[in-house]
Amino acid sequence: MEERIINHRTVQEIAALVNGTIDGDERTKIVAVAPIDQAKIGSIAFIVSPDYDRFLETTLAAAVLVRPDSPPTDRSCLIRVPNPYLAFVRIARELFSIGEPQRQGLHATAIVNPTARIGKTLSIGPYSIIEANSVLGDDCIIGNNCTIGKGVKLGNRCQIGNNVHIANGVVLGNEVIVQSGTVIGSDGFGYAKDGDTYYKIPHIGQVILEDKVEIGANVTIDRGTFGETRIKKGTKLDNLIHIAHNVVIGENTVIAAQSGISGSTEIGDNVTIAGQVGFVGHIKIGNRTIFGAQAGVTKNVPDGITVSGYPAKLHARAKKEEAVKSQGPEMLTRVRKMERFLKENFPAFHKE
């Protein structure tokens, strides 16, 4: 773990950005951001949980963002704020970031169809193509070598990576992020079988990503066969995820890498899905449910439940069954011992 030295900021500047109260020397110089347990000299860190307050006694951080009620220390300069984590994120982004995409305006090689309507201070990278009748809001950033298809709508402040394909008719709300290599609006895997032959069903539906949806790299989201595939407000998807046609995902749900959701399944709000989870098609998943890594979900799940395993079941039960399975060889020995005893002592048992 190495921090990046980018520039110098004083605690005074930093505290001003996040409306924090300084407890220490406001002239302290900060050169990097870091986690509290890995901070080196000159860096700023944060502590949210009282369980982590003990790090105040050992950290090398020059400054720490803490809660209003955090204990005092002579070791580091403290900046007290209501939400230290969010303050930290803002400082990292605005004062120390190199990762932020930069606006470059409309590159000379970008091909924008004359019928497209594009917003103010938009940025479109080299070799990207904006097709007919698309509508792009204000302050969007489109990367390099992208295709924004016919009739696509983007809200304001969307960020699209490189080598992204947003296919015809897809609709994105405001502040949607799509990372590089992702395909949104691919044709779903729908075929009409006739004898042994499969005929492709034309996919004429849409994909709708609501406000603040964020999609990782190399993800695929299929359009609806008819109707739509929809991901609701504030939901976040990691990399290499597959979302099939006509799936609906609720608000503020998070899905980790390499998970896949089959056709027409509905996922609720505030759901947490770990990595490499699979959902069969046409099921309904309740709100505030949680799915363990590699779970294989084969039926409806009611609200508020935590499930895991294949086929997925209540996590507590799955763990219990798994524990018994792991004692299987010993249980078999015990069963054999009883059988042997019964056979040896009760001739009648043997005959059964």
Add this chain to the structure above:
Amino acid sequence: MEERIINHRTVQEIAALVNGTIDGDERTKIVAVAPIDQAKIGSIAFIVSPDYDRFLETTLAAAVLVRPDSPPTDRSCLIRVPNPYLAFVRIARELFSIGEPQRQGLHATAIVNPTARIGKTLSIGPYSIIEANSVLGDDCIIGNNCTIGKGVKLGNRCQIGNNVHIANGVVLGNEVIVQSGTVIGSDGFGYAKDGDTYYKIPHIGQVILEDKVEIGANVTIDRGTFGETRIKKGTKLDNLIHIAHNVVIGENTVIAAQSGISGSTEIGDNVTIAGQVGFVGHIKIGNRTIFGAQAGVTKNVPDGITVSGYPAKLHARAKKEEAVKSQGPEMLTRVRKMERFLKENFPAFHKE
């Protein structure tokens, strides 16, 4: 589920396209396609199975494609055809589609090597590169920002998405579809180990996709180490699938998203593979086999078998074993009860 209103067609026009017999008012106006159970006013739907005939009594669809022997109704205008599903697909595609790729000819920014031979009425999108000695058939559509490598052969009527890489020497038959972000002909994962060091084996084989093969988005298909990787006629692959070097897949096989097939494995004809299934290398999978989601297939599978689970086994047996596993905690209780009884009543048992 919202339908897309694109334009108006009369039942007369629609019936003429699919050679159907009209049972109702031929002047009925149709504005959208929809599934029978979700159809709104003005839409056309279809029913194949007699089990669905009951929807004729409740649907809002203005017209329904039905079998010749389907029951009459006063509710909707019927169009009788031998295969309602295929008729529906054709109508959706030809009369109501917006998703169909459009021909745009050879874009001025497409770079076509002078030694490439390209067919009639071909379309190549902006910023795509067609390398030396490639041969592209008639009526192909190549998307944007693609690379078609050296010596690649495409048959007629192929459709290639955007940001696709078809590597040197790959051969595609007629009517092959490759969706966006897919890589065909990547080097396989083959190394010569020498001590602790791995040396890359040059992959000099090919990939061959036969007629009517269809490949989803962000798929990877590795070329043969020597020899070839081959996918036979009519086989369909979903998104994010991995096909390793020297794999052979038979005809009319379907593979759902995120499945992976390891090197040199052979898959038969008419096979059905669900999502997130994995096959180890160097095995042989029979014709008309079926694989449940997330199955881990570790050995040969004979023709006609349905398997599931990890390690994959006969589906009926896997379900039975899974059922017993799920009774494990209770079985353990029963075993303990018997042990306790035997110990308490038969001192000899205890001694064993």
Add this chain to the structure above:
Amino acid sequence: MEERIINHRTVQEIAALVNGTIDGDERTKIVAVAPIDQAKIGSIAFIVSPDYDRFLETTLAAAVLVRPDSPPTDRSCLIRVPNPYLAFVRIARELFSIGEPQRQGLHATAIVNPTARIGKTLSIGPYSIIEANSVLGDDCIIGNNCTIGKGVKLGNRCQIGNNVHIANGVVLGNEVIVQSGTVIGSDGFGYAKDGDTYYKIPHIGQVILEDKVEIGANVTIDRGTFGETRIKKGTKLDNLIHIAHNVVIGENTVIAAQSGISGSTEIGDNVTIAGQVGFVGHIKIGNRTIFGAQAGVTKNVPDGITVSGYPAKLHARAKKEEAVKSQGPEMLTRVRKMERFLKENFPAFHKE
């Protein structure tokens, strides 16, 4: 399996390239490379293991690369070398390959920022973008439609495929290979939750790929949140793999397709990971460990261990437990039989 006839070489030329000793006619013409058991007339094959020496009696190969101590034969011309496999790889690559990327210099449409420093005899394909302050070493080959971000560093002799995005600040050593469609330096899946809302954490760390690291197609490697994601010298990744933020992978480790490693997990040196394996975050995996396909790894693994299954455990134990599970239905029958016997014969048992 078909070989590719590309050109003619004599055994004399081939033996000279690999410093081999000829045992047969040095004028023998070779037109293709092939595995020993599939070789056709005119091809060259190789044998490493004495177990394969028996193929010398049946092969059609015109020449075979063998060990110094391999038995003589009249059937094929032998070329004796210390490491027949490596000699074969070199011959395939240098004399018979078509897959090798070819240098084309800096294409006129490649956009290289004036502040970028690029090495000697570099090749950059059409429609690729090299952004500000990047440093590319000598003899690198960058494909088509790629983005090399701001401040990226590439060593010498790197090969980058097509449609690749190497994001701001990523560092590659010498002889690194990245295949098409891969994204290196995407933002990790890190959010600060506040109530039900997720706030994106800015990812300002790096990705470092050390010398001779090789990455397959459509892989995603996230940058560190702070600090770095690092893959050490000589490690090889297959296609469609996900590497999360702050993961560290040791030297000479191989990871097969569709595996995923969650945030901050550390993988040791000389590790072998099969396909579709998943690792939870924040665990530590020892050196020379081996992971079976589809394993779900939930905790630390010490050096030298082979594990499999979900949750992953010692492979030998996992197999034993799996074997007992597969006898579950029969064990249940045996338990029922004993219960029935005890109930029928001992009224006291029933009462318990």
